[in-house]
Amino acid sequence: MPGMDRLNSVLRRVPAWPIYAIAAAYAAWRFWLAVTGQLGPDPVDRLTADSGTLALQMLIAGLTISVLRKTIGLNLLRYRRAIGLTAFFFAAAHFLVWLLLDLALRWDQILADLSKRPFVMIGMAALLLLLPLALTSNNMSLRRLGALRWRQLHWLTYPAVLLAALHHLIGVKVVTAAPVAYLAATVLLLVARPALMRRRS
Amino acid sequence: MTLGHWDVTPKDLFLNRRRFLAAAGAGAGLGLAGFSPARAAADLTPTPKDAVTSYNNFYEFGTDKEDPARNAGSLTLSPWSVEVGGLVERPGTYALADLLTGLTVEERIYRFRCVEAWAMVVPWNGVPLAAVLEKVGIAKGARYVAFETLYRPEEMPGQASPILDWPYREGLRLDEAQHPLTLLATGLYGESLPPQNGAPLRLVVPWKYGFKSIKSIVRITLTADQPPTTWNQMAPEEYGFYANVNPAVDHPRWSQASERVVGSGLFGGRQDTLPFNGYETEVAGLYAGMDLRQNY
Numbered sequence: 001m002p003g004m005d006r007l008n009s010v011l012r013r014v015p016a017w018p019i020y021a022i023a024a025a026y027a028a029w030r031f032w033l034a035v036t037g038q039l040g041p042d043p044v045d046r047l048t049a050d051s052g053t054l055a056l057q058m059l060i061a062g063l064t065i066s067v068l069r070k071t072i073g074l075n076l077l078r079y080r081r082a083i084g085l086t087a088f089f090f091a092a093a094h095f096l097v098w099l100l101l102d103l104a105l106r107w108d109q110i111l112a113d114l115s116k117r118p119f120v121m122i123g124m125a126a127l128l129l130l131l132p133l134a135l136t137s138n139n140m141s142l143r144r145l146g147a148l149r150w151r152q153l154h155w156l157t158y159p160a161v162l163l164a165a166l167h168h169l170i171g172v173k174v175v176t177a178a179p180v181a182y183l184a185a186t187v188l189l190l191v192a193r194p195a196l197m198r199r200r201s
Numbered sequence: 202m203t204l205g206h207w208d209v210t211p212k213d214l215f216l217n218r219r220r221f222l223a224a225a226g227a228g229a230g231l232g233l234a235g236f237s238p239a240r241a242a243a244d245l246t247p248t249p250k251d252a253v254t255s256y257n258n259f260y261e262f263g264t265d266k267e268d269p270a271r272n273a274g275s276l277t278l279s280p281w282s283v284e285v286g287g288l289v290e291r292p293g294t295y296a297l298a299d300l301l302t303g304l305t306v307e308e309r310i311y312r313f314r315c316v317e318a319w320a321m322v323v324p325w326n327g328v329p330l331a332a333v334l335e336k337v338g339i340a341k342g343a344r345y346v347a348f349e350t351l352y353r354p355e356e357m358p359g360q361a362s363p364i365l366d367w368p369y370r371e372g373l374r375l376d377e378a379q380h381p382l383t384l385l386a387t388g389l390y391g392e393s394l395p396p397q398n399g400a401p402l403r404l405v406v407p408w409k410y411g412f413k414s415i416k417s418i419v420r421i422t423l424t425a426d427q428p429p430t431t432w433n434q435m436a437p438e439e440y441g442f443y444a445n446v447n448p449a450v451d452h453p454r455w456s457q458a459s460e461r462v463v464g465s466g467l468f469g470g471r472q473d474t475l476p477f478n479g480y481e482t483e484v485a486g487l488y489a490g491m492d493l494r495q496n497y
């Protein structure tokens with residue numbers, strides 16, 4: 001596809017750093033709105049929902065990258081690290097909002113939630129799976145681990161996104177279209193990837 | 202359009218009345234031993250009105266907190282009638298004004314605790330449900346009161362999706378319904394109820410989770426048996442029929458031990474949730490001998 005080749009060569013000149021800058025600016029802006037009372041009467045709830053939703057969307061966006069390359073030849077591989085790290089950034093912010101602003105360091109309740117409530121435990125599991133990925137998303141770790149082990153480690157992405165989508169679905173009070181759509185998209189992408197890999201080999 | 206006296210009370214008078222209420226001694230007002238709405242209100246600071254009217258759970262208008270304020274404006278509030286039936290002496294379809302004539306609209310400043318672990322304080326205006334029940338006459342054998350919300354998908358866009366089994370239904374045991382704290386609200390902050398808060402007529406049961414306080418009521422039925430209620434039908438292990446606020450009994454997916462105070466800002470933190478939402482002295486007697494873990 002010559003059109004796609006041209007697009008890919010244009011994209012080679014577009015750097016990934018604006019993804020970090022935009023994410024940081026967006027987070028700072030939302031936090032500022034929340035501090036100054038411009039996010040409505042329950043800013044904690046808004047920040048929790050915003051950060052969780054963005055984290056999940058970025059995680060799913062990360063999954064689409066290899067599928068897009070295999071299907072339509074669009075090469076966004078060079079943005080995958082920035083997208084993954086941004087997803088982790090919002091997931092960590094989501095967790096910190098819960099810990100510091102929602103439960104406000106009420107440790108008895110925090111420990112009870114973490115040990116008893118499946119929806120919180122699943123979210124925590126997703127975040128913990130993402131942690132080693134975030135810590136090794138740099139060139140030095142890639143060199144140290146070697147490409148194969150690094151890639152094996154980063155397969156943790158798939159259970160992490162699945163758990164995150166599940167966390168969203170079982171966390172809601174009534175099942176609306178959004179959490180179902182996110183979970184369906186996640187499952188579809190998880191199934192599509194190995195299928196596409198096999199087709200090529 | 203019917204005007205209740207709350208519509209015409211000048212703001213300063215209204216505020217004075219609140220101060221008077223707060224100053225009145227225990228037991229005054231209704232002349233009921235051990236009960237005083239005044240005492241219940243004494244230490245409460247109402248949540249700002251714009252928060253009370255912009256942060257709502259009213260799934261008939263959408264599932265986001267902002268949806269009701271955005272979508273409920275088109276609800277036709279007049280004419281409004283309430284079908285009163287079942288085990289009552291004077292059943293019939295009552296125009297809202299007829300249901301309320303002769304009854305005095307009172308102001309009650311109540312805590313409001315949502316099952317989602319957030320809380321507000323709302324200055325309601327309304328009539329005791331007991332007075333309305335007395336008016337229609339409780340027939341022998343009545344043990345429960347069932348309520349139903351309007352079903353009008355043309356004006357209630359949320360009813361287009363089957364997230365709940367419409368119309369929304371709620372119910373109380375008769376003694377809960379007759380309790381002096383139980384209010385049929387017609388207004389808040391001294392003004393008519395905004396549609397997103399359940400205009401023109403809603404229930405307020407301050408010691409129960411908010412979902413019991415059914416909005417935009419069109420049907421009141423007295424029954425012998427416990428009526429089916431919407432959230433309980435949908436997830437019986439999560440939402441009980443009683444749904445009394447109880448910090449010791451968690452929702453399966455989150456703790457009920459504490460609550461976020463709506464309107465307290467990003468760093469407002471949490472406050473401890475009180476048994477029966479702070480109305481324990483007034484209502485605990487209704488449940489004497491009951492296991493509140495079983496009957497959550």
Ligand code: HEM
Nearest residue numbers: 049052053055056091095098120123124126127164168171
């Ligand atoms: C990869 C990690 C995670 C992702 C992608 C994620 C995503 C989400 C999403 C999409 C929502 C729904 C937002 C909405 O209401 O629209 C949500 C809600 C929530 N999450 Fe997470 N989450 C993650 C981890 C966690 C962790 C570690 C915790 C706490 C330990 C947590 C606690 C919550 C809470 C309390 C809610 C709000 C539920 C409610 O009351 O509606 N999440 N999350």
